[in-house]
Amino acid sequence: MATCAFFLAALFTPLALSGAGLGRDDRILSQSEYRKPSPRPAFPLGIAEGMRFPWQWDDYWRDAFPYRGPLIRVQAHVRHRTLGANGLESIFLEDGYVFGLAHIDRYRGKIMLRDGEIDRFLEIIRLKREFFRKAGISYYFVMAPSRLDFCRDLFRGAFRLPDRHVLSTRIDERMPEDIRKYYIVPDGAMREAQARHPERLLFYKRDCHWNEWGRTVAAAEIIRFLRAEFPALPPLDPEAVPFVSVPEDQEFWYDLRALGVAFDAFPVPMIEKTSPAWTEEYRRLQADRSRSPLTMVYASDSFMEVLSDRSPEILSFASVDRAGTWENILGAPAGCRQVLDAKPDVVLESIYIDALTTWRYLEKNAAWESAEK
């Protein structure tokens, strides 16, 4: 009898609660699923309505199920936090790091450049340098490091780590000495910073981009590199930048949102952010464009954008304008007209290292090789 009583109570409770209008909470729909609750379908009176009714009712009941949000969070918590499980489209690490499925192929080295392709990539860099040199512009290439590389220690114990995915090492091994002079890799500086401040994160936990501390270190490395050619540039000391620990911005929760996970089930990670006073100072500097010793344009993906547009540190010594993305501006010699017309001192091209394979850098820059022939 007790079994029947409990079971029937369990079966009828959602219906009763729903009928009484209790337990309805649509926040999870708007916060995590980005949709509106499905409306209650009208009782079907025609054949067409009748045919649609089952799935309309399924959708409605799914959304109207009492305490749906808390139940989903319980499930997410148990699955991902207690059991340390990975999602279908994601990898969750114990301390709140999230990696999207797209990282997996790179992690395990499935998408890999062959040696010949690395040589082609380096040759394209050389061709671009030569092209801009003829116009009196210094061309530099910045390779934004992989967050996965920096976080690879987090995977130890949980997963075996292949070394062959470390594309930066392979590129470095094949790089001619002349290209090293204009090929900026902030990895080393960032690793040193990581060693100096192990408690500080260089990348967001829930997004692939470098955070404010990471991009400050990267900016300092870019400046250090440029100073070899432009000694008038003042150095940037990342250690002089005051940071405060704050909850990670929700705008960088892209990974979780895209995965459809009830991300508010997870505690908000803390992140290093430049103090507001410091940011104000740079805003003032940014407004004064006459102070810059050189002008610079860049064509990049979101990494340089984050570095340049979000933190004004680098702007204290250079007027920086974004020309466009590496695809639409520097993809072919013919596309560089905008950059040539701007007559900057420096043009920076930057890509996230995974763009080499994921976004088919070689294919999109094939015009440079054709022009050479």
Add this chain to the structure above:
Amino acid sequence: MVFSSITFLFWFLPLVLATYYAGTFLWWRRTSPGSRDSSGEGWGARELSSSAGTWAGNFCLLAASLLFYFWGEQKRIYILFAAIGLNYVAGALLGERNPSDSPRRRRGRLWILLLAVAGNLGMLIYFKYMNFLVGILGNAGIPLSMESIALPLGISFFIFQAMSYTIDVYQGTVPPARGLVAFACYITMFPQLVAGPIVRYCDVASQLRRRVLSPEKAASGIRRFIIGLAKKVLIANQVAILADKAFGLAADEVTFGAAWIGTLAYTLQIYFDFSGYSDMAIGLGRMFGFEFLENFNYPYISRSVQEFWRRWHISLSTWFRDYLYIPLGGNRCTRVRTYFNLWVVFALCGFWHGASLNFLLWGMYHGLFLVLERAFRGRGTRIRFLGHLYTLLVVMFGWVLFRAETWSQAMAFWKAMIGLGETLPGGSEVWFWFGGDVRLAMAAGILFSLPTAPVLARRIQGVLAGARTAEGANGETAVYLALRLAVILALFGACVPCLVAETYNPFIYFRF
């Protein structure tokens, strides 16, 4: 609608249970005011012996089952009606078998049977195998232009059930159904309509006329249902994550470890998915007063492939045995013919699972081992462990064929499993999904694919009853009952958030 969905569990089922019990008892009270507890099953037992009470119960079930089917298959519900109509009419025309029938009447009965079987098989072949046949003909250079035909829900199950009725009536095993409602209720009964087990009419004919409803039976059904739900949601769905990832690998990514862990995951997934569904069907049946035959009996403890098939999808293997193997001559013919019969039956049994060469080959593969076992009967090992190992290996290698999308993928898995696979420096990506949830589910899967639960229950019962051994215990103490209830409730409580979160949830057997 699947059993492991919130629409079924928290909307359809409570409403159907309420309607069924209310309707049945109202009719029963009206028509049998004097009879109470006539079954002698204890307090609250009600025997639906009055024709009106049973009819009302059958009618409620039929209406609920049609709604259930319509929920998943709106457009081609007419196929279900056609199967009901065809076999009901055939059964009525076949009538009672009489030894004194004239040769003309016997021939006439045979023709009716053949026409009914042809009609059933025709529907099955057209809706399930036509795409495959057109593809085969196209590959053979005979292109046919035909629109793709979608597989109607549960067609393999209800057609086989309907055929079994007609054949049984022809053979005189059962009399023809007395009413269309009872017969339609048998064919459409939602607990087993879309994914089995294949209930034969002879097994439920008497229950369609007279069955017992009691709190004890309902409670037993609820327990069985929740156990099935937990098997599906907490084990099958979790290991499916790993199995799907492993079988989603390209041929050049299948490593030794990935192949074995993926195959193990699928071995557990298919068992817990399907046996979980069967448990839910049996449990639901009990809630409505029916007793269905068992469909699984710990198949992975078998020591031969023959034993495996006595324990796996029992309703299907007995169907093929009774309606194909024995009519073909069974084992009462020459040795070669027996082997041929066995092999053909298993090839068709494999093909029943899906219109694909993989399933056909899977059936032939099992048939081959059955033939070999029969040929070398008595010469096998007497070491129990080796028997288990042999069977598990044959079954697991077979599941690769069953699960693989293509022949080349199956080959890649087999090669990797014998150590000829790819080597990736960092191991396969499959290990990313070998998280805590999958590990826990796999451990539970391995544990409960053995007869651990009944042994454990007996032990606990024995300890609580104060007996020296589990075998000595035969009473269910209050503590044991409370413990059992707590476990059942905990399982249900664990399933609900997973269902609400709509985690990975398709039933594998809906494909067949």
